[in-house]
Amino acid sequence: MEKMKLKMLYSDMRSDLDLIEKELEIAVNSSSDLLNEASLHLLQAGGKRIRPVFVLLAAKFGRYQIDQIMNVAVPLELIHMASLVHDDVIDDSEMRRGQLTVKAQWNNRVAMYTGDFIFARALEYITNIKSPQAHRILSYTMVEICVGEIIQIEDKSKLDQRLQDYFRRIKRKTALLISSSCQLGAVVSGADEKTVTHLKRFGYYVGMSFQIIDDILDFTSTDKELGKPAGSDLIQGNITLPILFLKDSPDFRPALEHAISGNMTEIERVALVKRIRESDAIAKSKAISNRYLQKALIELDALPSSPAKKSLREIALYMGKRKF
Amino acid sequence: MNGKFIPQTIESFKSKILIYVRHRTLRKHAGEPDLREDRLFFLLLPLLNGNQWDDEHEESAISVAVIYSALAAHDQIKELNASSKSQQLTVLAGDYYSGLYYQILANLSNIDLIRSLSNGIIDISEKKASVYDDVKQSFEMWMETVQTIESLSIEQFYEHFNFASYKPFARRGLLIHRIAYELDLVKQGKVSRFQESLADSEHHVGFSHTWLVLLNRELAIQKNKMMEEISQSHLLSHSVQQFLVELYELRLNEQVSVMRER
Numbered sequence: 001m002e003k004m005k006l007k008m009l010y011s012d013m014r015s016d017l018d019l020i021e022k023e024l025e026i027a028v029n030s031s032s033d034l035l036n037e038a039s040l041h042l043l044q045a046g047g048k049r050i051r052p053v054f055v056l057l058a059a060k061f062g063r064y065q066i067d068q069i070m071n072v073a074v075p076l077e078l079i080h081m082a083s084l085v086h087d088d089v090i091d092d093s094e095m096r097r098g099q100l101t102v103k104a105q106w107n108n109r110v111a112m113y114t115g116d117f118i119f120a121r122a123l124e125y126i127t128n129i130k131s132p133q134a135h136r137i138l139s140y141t142m143v144e145i146c147v148g149e150i151i152q153i154e155d156k157s158k159l160d161q162r163l164q165d166y167f168r169r170i171k172r173k174t175a176l177l178i179s180s181s182c183q184l185g186a187v188v189s190g191a192d193e194k195t196v197t198h199l200k201r202f203g204y205y206v207g208m209s210f211q212i213i214d215d216i217l218d219f220t221s222t223d224k225e226l227g228k229p230a231g232s233d234l235i236q237g238n239i240t241l242p243i244l245f246l247k248d249s250p251d252f253r254p255a256l257e258h259a260i261s262g263n264m265t266e267i268e269r270v271a272l273v274k275r276i277r278e279s280d281a282i283a284k285s286k287a288i289s290n291r292y293l294q295k296a297l298i299e300l301d302a303l304p305s306s307p308a309k310k311s312l313r314e315i316a317l318y319m320g321k322r323k324f
Numbered sequence: 325m326n327g328k329f330i331p332q333t334i335e336s337f338k339s340k341i342l343i344y345v346r347h348r349t350l351r352k353h354a355g356e357p358d359l360r361e362d363r364l365f366f367l368l369l370p371l372l373n374g375n376q377w378d379d380e381h382e383e384s385a386i387s388v389a390v391i392y393s394a395l396a397a398h399d400q401i402k403e404l405n406a407s408s409k410s411q412q413l414t415v416l417a418g419d420y421y422s423g424l425y426y427q428i429l430a431n432l433s434n435i436d437l438i439r440s441l442s443n444g445i446i447d448i449s450e451k452k453a454s455v456y457d458d459v460k461q462s463f464e465m466w467m468e469t470v471q472t473i474e475s476l477s478i479e480q481f482y483e484h485f486n487f488a489s490y491k492p493f494a495r496r497g498l499l500i501h502r503i504a505y506e507l508d509l510v511k512q513g514k515v516s517r518f519q520e521s522l523a524d525s526e527h528h529v530g531f532s533h534t535w536l537v538l539l540n541r542e543l544a545i546q547k548n549k550m551m552e553e554i555s556q557s558h559l560l561s562h563s564v565q566q567f568l569v570e571l572y573e574l575r576l577n578e579q580v581s582v583m584r585e586r
Contacts, residue, residue, distance in 0.1 A: 032450040034457035083419070090415050092407040106456065108406045109517075112398040112415070113453045116422070120445035123426060127439035135430035135438065142423035150349050150416050153409065 006048060009315050012307060013056055016066050020052050023074050027121050038102045038114040042081055045097040050210075051076040053315065054178060055185035058199045060308035062189030071128040072184045078122035079142065080177065085115040090149070091236055098227035134187055141180040148172025157237035157260040159247045166244055167208070174214075175207030198299045205296035206316045212289035213322060215240035219276045231273040234259050241288065245281035252279075293320040330372055330567045334364045340382075341389050344428065345421055353413040357393035357421060362501055362571060364389060366478050366494040370487045373564050381485060384437060387428040388481045391441060394421035395448065437484050444476045455521040460528040463538050466521070467499065474498035489559055493568070496550045500572050503543045510536065547574055 010017055028039035052073035059069040087093075088101040089108045095101065103111040126138060152169055155161055182203030186196040218226070218233045219242055226232075233240055237260045239247070246252040255272050258264060264272070276282070296316050303309050338359050345357050367385040371377040397418035401411060429438045451469045461469075475498040479491050509516055522535040531538060551574045554565045568574070 030446075030450055032453045032457055034453045035450055086415050086419060089401065089406055090412045092405075107403040108401050109399075109403045110453065110456050112401050112418070113449045113456075116395065116398060116418075117446055117449035117453070119419075119422060120442040120449065123438060123442035124446065127435050127442070130435060132430065132433035132435070135426075135433070135435060139423060139427035139430040143420065143427050146416055146420040146423050147347075150347070150413065150420070153412055153416070154349055 005318060009311065009318055010049075010053060012311060013053065016056055016070075017049065017052065019066065020049070020056075020070060020073050020077070023070055024077060027074055027078060027125060028118060030117060032117075034106070034110065035114055035117050038085075038106060038110060039081075039118055041099070041105065042085060042102060042114070042118075045099045047077075047080075047097070049077060050315075050319070051080055051177060051181040054181040054203060054206075054312075057308045057312050057315075058182040058185030058191070058203075059189035060306065061186055061195045061199065061303065062191035064189055068129075069185060069189060071125060072134070072188050075122035075126040075138075076177070076181050076184070078118050078125065079138075082115040082118040082122065083145065085111050085118070087149075090153075093228065093232075095228045098224075129188055131188060134184055137180055137183055137187065141176050144172050144176055148176075152238065155239065157239075159239060159243075159253075159256060159260070161239060161244070163241075163244055166239070166241055170208060170211040170215075171204070174211035175204045178207035178210065179203035195303060198302045202296050202299040202312065202316075205292045205299065206319060209289045209292035209296065209316075210319050212241055212285055212292070213320060216242060216282055216285050216289070217322075219273055220282060229269065231259070231269055231276070234272075235262070235264060235269065237262075241285040242276055242279075242281040245284050246276065246279060252276075289320060293317070327563070327566075330365070330563060333368060333372060334361060337364055337368055337382075337385070337389075341386050341393075344386060345390060345393065345424060347417075347420065350413055350417045350420065353410045354397065354417040355410075355414075357390075357417070358396035359389060359393060360501075362497060363392055363478065365567070365571065366475075366490070366497060367481065369490050369493070369564065370482075370485070372567075373490075373559070373561050375487065380432060380434070383428055383432055384434065384481060384485070387425040387437075388441065388477050390421050390425040390428065391445065391477050394418045394425065395445070395452075397421065399452075437481075440480045440484055441477055444480045448473050448476055455517045458524075459521065460525045462525070462529060463522070463531050463535065463542075466518075466525065467542060470502050470518070471495055471499050474502050492553065493550075493560070496546055496553070497568065497572060500543065500546045500550065503539055503546065507539060507543065547572060550574055 024043055025040070028036070028043055030036045030039065055073040055076055056069060084096065085102050088096060089103045089111050093101050094104040101111070102114050126135070129135070148169055148171070152173060155165060155169065179200050180203070183196060183200035186199045191199070215233065218240065219231060221230060223229050234243060234256070243256060247256055252275070255275070258268070259272055293316060297313060300309055300313055341359055365372070367388055371381070395418070397414050400414050406412070406415070425441070426438060451472045454469060475495045478494045478498070482488050482490050482494070506516060506519060509519070519535070522539070525531070526535045533541070550568070550572060554560060554568055554574070557565070
């Protein structure tokens with residue numbers, strides 16, 4: 001159902017997205033059978049392709065040329081893919097999107113080389129773009145994403161943190177790459193400065209909303225929908241928004257401390273996820289996600305009416321309401 | 325030029341790189357980035373040998389050194405069970421350095437060098453993966469694989485700035501370092517994945533001698549060639565020649581020694 005909705009939202013861009021999909025397959029082609037297999041394994045596991053979609057739609061506010069804009073859309077998805085392979089090593093994850101991760105199917109070192117390979121392919125690809133500004137935007141984004149991940153590890157299992165810490169973390173972890181996707185699409189297609197700024201901000205707010213929803217879904221989705229056990233983030237010590245709303249409650253504190261201690265049994269996990277799901281923390285988190293979504297829509301209001309604007313609006317709304 | 329010039333220049337270069345890459349948490353948990361002296365020497369070779377060297381050369385050389393730090397960090401990740409905090413942050417150290425190398429060159433607007441170096445990282449990653457890919461090839465091919473892994477990015481840097489005449493020295497020097505490292509592991513009774521691949525290839529392809537004999541012989545051959553090239557070279561200054569001789573403990577007519585098989 002969710003996939004159907006997404007397909008409908010992408011329908012206007014179908015032919016260009018198919019081109020990008022083919023190009024992604026070409027991009028991960030390697031002279032190493034192992035890297036080829038590992039990269040294809042990852043690519044074929046699918047994904048929402050949100051970043052390329054935002055690049056394409058943002059580019060429609062300038063001179064849209066698919067041959068040119070593909071050189072931005074493909075590397076942004078590749079960078080996202082490369083970071084997932086390495087994240088699975090960091091999180092020791094066995095499953096992603098219902099499939100074995102590269103590190104589980106082969107080993108951590110193969111995952112390292114696969115990520116390095118895909119990341120290098122992304123950079124090779126984006127050098128087809130000759131705008132120094134575009135490279136400065138993307139390189140800044142990549143460094144900041146890493147800084148965000150480092151902070152995430154520093155903040156792991158710390159229940160005493162503020163909402164601000166969480167927002168700063170998810171800004172770097174997710175919102176920046178989505179914001180840069182919009183910004184780069186607009187910059188490379190030669191959109192005017194004001195439009196670039198609105199699209200950049202739109203991407204940022206959508207990215208924040210998207211990550212909050214992702215963090216909610218970690219509790220509200222089933223294991224099957226997630227492709228991994230519900231509550232995995234918490235068990236790994238990642239303190240997300242719903243937990244920040246519950247951490248000071250005497251009813252929850254001991255259970256949360258127990259969860260992040262790493263000694264939780266399967267029965268305890270299921271019970272805690274159920275309690276969190278039924279708590280008001282989910283609604284509170286959704287309200288914040290919605291606030292970001294509203295801010296995103298305000299940025300869009302400043303842009304001229306067009307089919308691209310309509311699509312951005314619909315995709316943003318979908319992302320704010322998605323079920324998994 | 326006094327005898328301390330080269331080590332001091334390398335040391336000051338290292339300090340500059342550390343300013344770029346230093347990160348409190350990474351330093352604490354993942355350790356200092358790998359900035360090996362011989363690699364830094366080869367990156368600075370044109371400067372040390374008297375070629376014109378400006379800020380763009382310097383910054384670009386820093387970006388290449390950062391690439392090696394990134395790749396070396398990922399070589400430290402254990403094949404199984406990398407879930408400790410230090411391993412997690414070592415993964416991120418590699419990614420962070422990769423982002424930094426791109427950022428340094430993006431700030432220089434040197435898109436051609438970004439392309440060339442990323443192309444090289446693709447090659448290096450493919451060659452590194454080959455030890456996990458059941459690749460069976462001749463001993464000579466394995467040596468080429470190692471050479472690519474060890475020196476390709478430096479060669480690309482030379483190529484980009486018209487310093488290509490230094491390539492043979494870097495290729496040979498860094499190969500000598502790697503062979504010596506592998507032989508050192510053998511002495512310590514440790515087995516690397518690369519050695520397992522050599523043994524596998526020896527079994528399936530059939531080498532002229534055991535891989536260990538060939539590796540020892542290769543070290544002596546490469547050292548002899550390096551010595552010959554240095555002594556015949558009109559390119560390298562005396563102080564650079566002297567530094568290389570000391571760095572790789574080169575002697576005239578190095579004996580082709582054969583280590584006993586394990």
